[in-house]
Amino acid sequence: xxxxxxxxxxxxxxxxxxxxxxxxxxxxxxxxxxxxxxxxxxxxxxxxxxxxxxxxxxxxxxxxxxxxxxxxxxxxxxxxxxxxxxxxxxxxxxxxxxxxxxxxxxxxxxxxxxxxxxxxxxxxxxxxxxxxxxxxxxxxxxxxxxxxxxxxxxxxxxxxxxxxxxxxxxxxxxxxxxxxxxxxxxxxxxxxxxxxxxxxxxxxxxxxxxxxxxxxxxxxxxxxxxxxxxxxxxxxxxxxxxxxxxxxxxxxxxxxxxxxxxxxxxxxxxxxxxxxxxxxxxxxxxxxxxxxxxxxxxxxxxxxxxxxxxxxxxxxxxxxxxxxxxxx
Amino acid sequence: xxxxxxxxxxxxxxxxxxxxxxxxxxxxxxxxxxxxxxxxxxxxxxxxxxxxxxxxxxxxxxxxxxxxxxxxxxxxxxxxxxxxxxxxxxxxxxxxxxxxxxxxxxxxxxxxxxxxxxxxxxxxxxxxxxxxxxxxxxxxxxxxxxxxxxxxxxxxxxxxxxxxxxxxxxxxxxxxxxxxxxxxxxxxxxxxxxxxxxxxxxxxxxxxxxxxxxxxxxxxxxxxxxxxxxxxxxxxxxxxxxxxxxxxxxxxxxxxxxxxxxxxxxxxxxxxxxxxxxxxxxxxxxxxxxxxxxxxxxxxxxxxxxxxxxxxxxxxxxxxxxxxxxxxxxxxxxxxxxxxxxxxxxxxxxxxxxxxxxxxxxxxxxxxxxxxxxxxxxxxxxxxxxxxxxxxxxxxxxxxxxxxxxxxxxxxxxxxxxxxxxxxxxxxxxxxxxxxxxxxxxxxxxxxx
Numbered sequence: 037x038x039x040x041x042x043x044x045x046x047x048x049x050x051x052x053x054x055x056x057x058x059x060x061x062x063x064x065x066x067x068x069x070x071x072x073x074x075x076x077x078x079x080x081x082x083x084x085x086x087x088x089x090x091x092x093x094x095x096x097x098x099x100x101x102x103x104x105x106x107x108x109x110x111x112x113x114x115x116x117x118x119x120x121x122x123x124x125x126x127x128x129x130x131x132x133x134x135x136x137x138x139x140x141x142x143x144x145x146x147x148x149x150x151x152x153x154x155x156x157x158x159x160x161x162x163x164x165x166x167x168x169x170x171x172x173x174x175x176x177x178x179x180x181x182x183x184x185x186x187x188x189x190x191x192x193x194x195x196x197x198x199x200x201x202x203x204x205x206x207x208x209x210x211x212x213x214x215x216x217x218x219x220x221x222x223x224x225x226x227x228x229x230x231x232x233x234x235x236x237x238x239x240x241x242x243x244x245x246x247x248x249x250x251x252x253x254x255x256x257x258x259x260x261x262x263x264x265x266x267x268x269x270x271x272x273x274x275x276x277x278x279x280x281x282x283x284x285x286x287x288x289x290x291x292x293x294x295x296x297x298x299x300x301x302x303x304x305x306x307x308x309x310x311x312x313x314x315x316x317x318x319x320x321x322x323x324x325x326x327x328x329x330x331x332x333x334x335x336x337x338x339x340x341x342x343x344x345x346x347x348x349x350x351x352x353x354x355x356x357x358x359x360x361x362x363x364x
Numbered sequence: 365x366x367x368x369x370x371x372x373x374x375x376x377x378x379x380x381x382x383x384x385x386x387x388x389x390x391x392x393x394x395x396x397x398x399x400x401x402x403x404x405x406x407x408x409x410x411x412x413x414x415x416x417x418x419x420x421x422x423x424x425x426x427x428x429x430x431x432x433x434x435x436x437x438x439x440x441x442x443x444x445x446x447x448x449x450x451x452x453x454x455x456x457x458x459x460x461x462x463x464x465x466x467x468x469x470x471x472x473x474x475x476x477x478x479x480x481x482x483x484x485x486x487x488x489x490x491x492x493x494x495x496x497x498x499x500x501x502x503x504x505x506x507x508x509x510x511x512x513x514x515x516x517x518x519x520x521x522x523x524x525x526x527x528x529x530x531x532x533x534x535x536x537x538x539x540x541x542x543x544x545x546x547x548x549x550x551x552x553x554x555x556x557x558x559x560x561x562x563x564x565x566x567x568x569x570x571x572x573x574x575x576x577x578x579x580x581x582x583x584x585x586x587x588x589x590x591x592x593x594x595x596x597x598x599x600x601x602x603x604x605x606x607x608x609x610x611x612x613x614x615x616x617x618x619x620x621x622x623x624x625x626x627x628x629x630x631x632x633x634x635x636x637x638x639x640x641x642x643x644x645x646x647x648x649x650x651x652x653x654x655x656x657x658x659x660x661x662x663x664x665x666x667x668x669x670x671x672x673x674x675x676x677x678x679x680x681x682x683x684x685x686x687x688x689x690x691x692x693x694x695x696x697x698x699x700x701x702x703x704x705x706x707x708x709x710x711x712x713x714x715x716x717x718x719x720x721x722x723x724x725x726x727x728x729x730x731x732x733x734x735x736x737x738x739x740x741x742x743x744x745x746x747x748x749x750x751x752x753x754x755x756x757x758x759x760x761x762x763x764x765x766x767x768x769x770x771x772x773x774x775x776x777x778x779x780x781x782x783x784x785x786x787x788x789x790x791x792x793x794x795x796x797x798x799x800x801x802x803x804x805x806x807x808x809x810x811x812x813x
Contacts, residue, residue: 041699041733042712044798046784047726048386048538048705052791054742110739152742298745298756349776350381350614350753351624 054151058111060245064236065118065288071219071229076126077183080225084121086130090137091117098146112151116140119159119288122226123281123328124166126178132170136162156335157292160328167328177222194222195279196324199272213271216278227281237287246291249303250310254286257311265319282314285327295335301345302338309334309341373586374571374602377622380615382752383607384785386706388577389538389665397545397661397674400689402474406448406680407717408434409461409469413505414512415441420470426453429481431656434470443513443720444503448658448678451475462683462702462709462716469717472680484654495564502650503657503720508532508543508611508640509703511721514647517637518565526635529567530620531558533574533581533641534604534611537704540724542661545674546642547574547581551588554641556648558599559592561639570599571620572641577606608706609783613638615752627779657720664690666726668697677718683725684714699733701726706784736793747786747796753779757786757796764803769810777803 072080095113099106107113120140124133140162145154154161167174177194195210211221219229226233240246259273266272277283290296290310297306310330317326334341411417418435428434428447435445447470455471487498500515520526531554535543546554558570572589574582585601592599604610604619614625616638623634631638646657658679665672670691677686683702687693701708702722718725747757755776763771780800787796 038696038698040697040711040713041735042710043699043735044795044801045708045710045782046706046788046797047699047701047708047710047728047733048784048788049736049793050384050789050791052746052789053736053793054739054791057742057744057791112742150740152740293742293744298743298748298758346756346759346775347754349627349755349779351626351629351779352776353626 054110054112057245058115060240060243061115061288062111062118064239064245065115065122065226067232067235068122068226068229068284069118071232072122072126072225075180075219075228076178076225079183080121080126083124083126083128083130083133083225084118086133087121087124087137088114088117090134091120091141094138094141095146098142099150102146104150107150110151113141116145116158116162119226120162122284122288123159123163123224125174125176125224127176128170128173132166132173135169136166139165152294154294155338156332157289157295160289160332160335163328164332179222180220180228194324195275196318199275199279200318200324210275213274213278216275221279223279224281224284227284230278230283233283233287237283240287240291246287247300247303249300250290250296250307251286253304253307254290254310254314255282257308258282258314261311261315261319265315276318280318280325281327285314285331286310289328290331290334295338297338297342297345299342299345299347301347302341305341305345306334306338309337372590372600373582374600376573376602376604376619378618379605380607380610380619380752381754382750382785383609383615384750384788386536386538386608386788388606390541390544390577391539391665391672392541392663392674393544395541395545395673397542397549397676399676400678400681400686402449402476402478402678403681403685405451405454405471405473406678407459407469407471407682408445408448408680409459409467409717409719410435410445411461411467412445412511412679412719412721413443414510415439415443415516417468418442418445420456420468422453422456422470424453424456427451428453428472429479431484431658432481433656434472441513441516443500443505443515444656445470446503446656446658447472447481448680449474450477450479460712460716461719462711462722464709464712484656486652486654487650489560489564489651492564495560498651499647501656502646504643504646504650505657505720506640507642507646507660507721507723509537509707509721509723511719514639514643517639518561520565520632520637524632524635526632526637527568528621528636529558529561529565529570530616530631530636530638531570531572531641531644532611532613532616532638533572533578533585534616535578536575536606536608536611537706537708537724538608539665539726540663540704541665542663542674542723543641544578544581545661546645547578548584550645551584553645553648554585555588555592555599556652557644557646560647560651561644562598567637568598571602572599573602573604573616573620575606575610576603608788609752609781609785612752612781612783614781627776660718660720660722662686662718662722663724664726665724666697666701666728667732668693668695668727668729670694679720680717682714683711683716683718686718686725687714687727693727695729697727697733698730699728701728706788707782735795738794739792741792741794744791746789746791750785750789752783752785753781755780755786757800760803761794761796761799764799764806767806769807772803772807777807780804
């Protein structure tokens with residue numbers, strides 16, 4: 037008889053793999069990709085392809101240079117590439133994408149040890165560096181569906197910038213809520229179509245890749261605060277929810293495993309925190325949008341949130357003070 | 365207790381936290397237990413239970429009969445060992461057991477007569493003390509796998525108000541079907557055992573808990589519960605959701621009564637005793653015949669076994685003989701496990717004796733047995749979701765690798781029962797149970813200093 041394999045129990049394993057999980061996330065991002073192509077034209081496909089290719093290449097090279105095993109097979113670099121692309125306007129020059137991918141994969145992810153070890157979301161890290169470095173290119177928005185006419189009409193302002201000047205009534209310059217929901221508005225590639233994001237998000241929840249806690253708490257907090265800020269105006273609140281990168285951030289970026297808490301109460305704290313910071317930035321700061329800053333800020337707090345929300349081991353009883361101890 | 369009752373069958377009061385959905389693979393479910401031909405020799409290790417090891421009471425050259433005590437201990441937490449065949453003692457030496465440890469053992473060469481030891485007669489049992497003595501003398505240990513001496517379990521200390529007896533027929537480990545067969549073939553014995561325990565130990569409720577993937581067993585047990593008119597209808601059958609590790613003692617208490625056993629405590633501390641269904645049936649047979657625990661049922665199964673089946677084997681038979689009886693291997697085995705796939709021990713070879721607590725022998729082919737490559741943790745939290753004890757296995761792993769005993773104790777490593785739910789659900793294939801054991805070792809070492 038051949039030598040038997042001796043290993044620690046359990047001898048049975050579930051079929052889930054890291055690659056399988058990442059593949060599910062990629063599938064969930066496909067509806068948003070399709071919408072971005074419909075809304076902004078084939079250049080969005082090109083941007084996504086360039087970002088994915090760069091992320092995979094940088095991951096491969098970084099691992100090679102650092103003499104570590106090749107991890108591109110886990111597909112996490114593909115996810116980062118897609119998410120980063122989804123955070124850019126369609127008019128972005130391709131070389132800027134390359135810079136963003138380099139920062140996301142090499143600096144944020146691989147310098148800290150690769151998958152699972154990064155302390156902030158790589159795609160958001162990359163996006164923020166691009167936003168700070170190339171602020172005008174990152175904020176020049178193209179009119180939706182204008183590619184069909186052969187002209188890249190540059191729109192004046194995004195819905196969020198318009199909302200910034202809210203004074204009791206929602207401006208008539210804004211696209212209708214229905215257009216906002218479908219994604220017919222200025223914005224980044226993957227963030228505009230709420231319906232596509234919801235389809236993808238639902239897929240992830242049904243496949244149990246993510247739990248709905250973080251998205252619900254994040255979006256819910258923003259909804260409540262914006263309702264108060266809009267003095268009970270539901271239209272204003274709806275515009276706030278459908279604008280900017282809130283939905284993309286809540287479903288795809290804030291739920292990143294490595295940079296969100298694993299405890300359920302931690303997820304609640306994290307989601308509510310993301311919502312709060314987003315609102316503070318949207319309402320009081322100079323910037324029109326705050327989702328990425330909110331997520332990155334909460335990413336940094338994750339270890340502390342986890343420490344504070346760790347569940348008690350099964351059966352642990354609260355130590356009640358006896359009467360004598362209380363008397364002392 | 366506020367269980368919902370449908371058609372006289374109780375439903376679980378609480379659901380197990382976490383846990384995992386395992387494939388059941390109960391291939392041998394409909395196969396009657398077959399008695400094996402007694403082997404030429406048996407090897408009886410002196411430690412087949414949790415607690416103090418026994419000392420051999422026979423020496424090389426002695427003749428022993430079936431059921432004769434060959435090893436005993438004067439410690440309370442221990443159980444005597446009996447000869448499972450008649451014949452000559454040929455060796456008293458150290459042998460290797462399934463766990464890989466070397467344990468003193470008595471080897472008996474079978475004379476083929478199977479003469480019953482003359483001292484064997486039904487014990488006289490009138491009081492609680494008589495019953496506990498009888499159980500101890502029978503050498504009974506928990507037949508569900510843990511091997512805890514049963515007389516210790518039933519010996520409820522004064523001052524503890526224990527009202528509920530839970531009969532564990534969950535059998536949540538994949539492949540294993542011996543408890544199921546016990547329910548189907550010997551349901552009368554189970555009730556006999558239950559009534560003996562109720563009459564002498566004074567339980568107020570008895571819950572026979574079965575997972576809902578065994579409707580036939582539930583129906584069979586229910587049928588007999590309904591026939592009983594003498595015990596005031598205190599015995600109830602309960603269905604539990606099929607979810608691993610439903611059969612773990614603390615999970616069982618939680619599901620059946622809603623009570624939580626605190627860390628470091630026993631079910632008796634919350635008024636419950638949990639006993640395996642086959643152990644209870646054995647108690648009845650012992651009270652009727654006086655025969656000690658010298659044989660047990662075993663599921664032989666897995667992708668590499670030619671004819672998977674349930675067999676009744678004498679304790680101490682070599683594992684290879686049992687596999688031979690089941691037609692040997694149909695394919696080259698790559699991994700052989702004593703026990704279930706979730707908590708069983710992988711064997712180095714099959715030249716090990718079957719112990720009282722072995723409930724299965726599984727053999728798997730290369731394709732199923734090859735361990736997946738360990739990858740890095742992606743912090744997905746599946747292990748923490750799966751842990752029925754609310755632990756965070758990845759944290760414990762980190763503390764263990766840092767050898768931080770204080771952090772480990774704070775993280776609750778003490779309640780880990782190594783059920784394997786964390787490692788089962790890990791998409792990065794991390795051997796988390798191994799890390800849990802490392803963590804316990806770190807705590808032990810720190811305590812020893």
